[in-house]
Amino acid sequence: MLRVAVLGAGRIGRIHAANAALNRNTKLVAVADPFGDGAKTLAAEWGCEATTDPLATLQRADIDAVVIGTPTDTHVALTLEAVRAGKAVLCEKPIDLDISKVDAAVAEVERLNGRVMVAFNRRFDPSAQAMRKSMDAGEIGELRQVIISSRDPGPPPRDYVKHSGGIFRDMTIHDFDMARWLLGEEPVEISASASRLIDPSLEEFEDFDTVMVNLRTASGRQCHINCCRATSYGYDQRMEVFGADGMLLNENLRASTLRRWSGAYTEAREPLLNFFLERYEAAYRTEFEHFRAAVEGNKAMPVTMHDGRQALRLADAALESALSGRVVTV
Numbered sequence: 001m002l003r004v005a006v007l008g009a010g011r012i013g014r015i016h017a018a019n020a021a022l023n024r025n026t027k028l029v030a031v032a033d034p035f036g037d038g039a040k041t042l043a044a045e046w047g048c049e050a051t052t053d054p055l056a057t058l059q060r061a062d063i064d065a066v067v068i069g070t071p072t073d074t075h076v077a078l079t080l081e082a083v084r085a086g087k088a089v090l091c092e093k094p095i096d097l098d099i100s101k102v103d104a105a106v107a108e109v110e111r112l113n114g115r116v117m118v119a120f121n122r123r124f125d126p127s128a129q130a131m132r133k134s135m136d137a138g139e140i141g142e143l144r145q146v147i148i149s150s151r152d153p154g155p156p157p158r159d160y161v162k163h164s165g166g167i168f169r170d171m172t173i174h175d176f177d178m179a180r181w182l183l184g185e186e187p188v189e190i191s192a193s194a195s196r197l198i199d200p201s202l203e204e205f206e207d208f209d210t211v212m213v214n215l216r217t218a219s220g221r222q223c224h225i226n227c228c229r230a231t232s233y234g235y236d237q238r239m240e241v242f243g244a245d246g247m248l249l250n251e252n253l254r255a256s257t258l259r260r261w262s263g264a265y266t267e268a269r270e271p272l273l274n275f276f277l278e279r280y281e282a283a284y285r286t287e288f289e290h291f292r293a294a295v296e297g298n299k300a301m302p303v304t305m306h307d308g309r310q311a312l313r314l315a316d317a318a319l320e321s322a323l324s325g326r327v328v329t330v
Ligand SMILES: NC(=O)c1ccc[n+]([C@@H]2O[C@H](COP(=O)([O-])OP(=O)(O)OC[C@H]3O[C@@H](n4cnc5c(N)ncnc54)[C@H](O)[C@@H]3O)[C@@H](O)[C@H]2O)c1
Pocket: 007, 008, 009, 010, 011, 012, 013, 032, 033, 034, 035, 036, 038, 054, 069, 070, 071, 072, 074, 092, 093, 094, 119, 120, 121, 276
């Protein structure tokens, strides 16, 4: 039984707490959040302890692993503290917004022999896993192109955007991780185009709301990513991989497979699942189980700090390309 504490009782902390409480091989011992009633409410829901002291929680001998679901600017300090205390860590993305801080953290975790997984949940989506498995089985032959569409239903609050690090580091970072995972090779070249089609005032933060990115690997494999902060028809998440012998397509998910016909329309379908908490519910659950299995089986983490670092590096390079109008070598 892996004994787990969740730090941060916000949107993502609530998901991780539920998964830790419901997994039959883990025990949710405590939820820590220094602000408001979040920890108390969440702990009451799952019958565990609530605390406002995350640092004291990390020192507890009856906790083996921690999930860090706190704001991004706290990830590095909490991860290092947890590793020093001998805990295994599942840390939310991004590790940090500053690549030099990430590099120093990666080096320190390596020096301490720490066990840290970065929470790129989309790799654990059942459809994404099926896609990767088919590719590994050689179904589409030699990979040529990856196409990722990732569009949020609506823009986040302005205050969130201000501290988010920008669309590439906050949102597209998931797609950069998927791109690396599907390409099977590191991108060496990136070009990005970025616009403010929803909110021109994002200029104040040097941010954008609508972006397109092209990546190329050393062997010539290509990937196209498009992201938008608002979509009139819901949360749009699609992926395509194209190879010498075929193509695999991951479509959007709906609440049911019902299709409707009437005098006004044909083949109308259920709306898309609302946002990430619903669309990736299974992915978060499977992600947590993979973390547990890696910790308990003493196996390599399925997503490493290096993966977190590389995704941030691509986000930085995309911003550089968008601002300069040049192709950037990674
Ligand atoms: N993987 C994903 O799909 C996904 C989705 C959403 C958010 N995230 C990431 O998760 C992190 C949190 O995002 P969120 O949307 O849940 O934010 P949130 O604001 O909803 O929740 C953060 C919580 O952390 C608490 N907190 C602040 N400092 C703390 C500390 N030192 N110790 C413990 N708790 C502390 C806050 O009080 C708040 O309750 C961010 O890094 C974000 O990028 C990832």
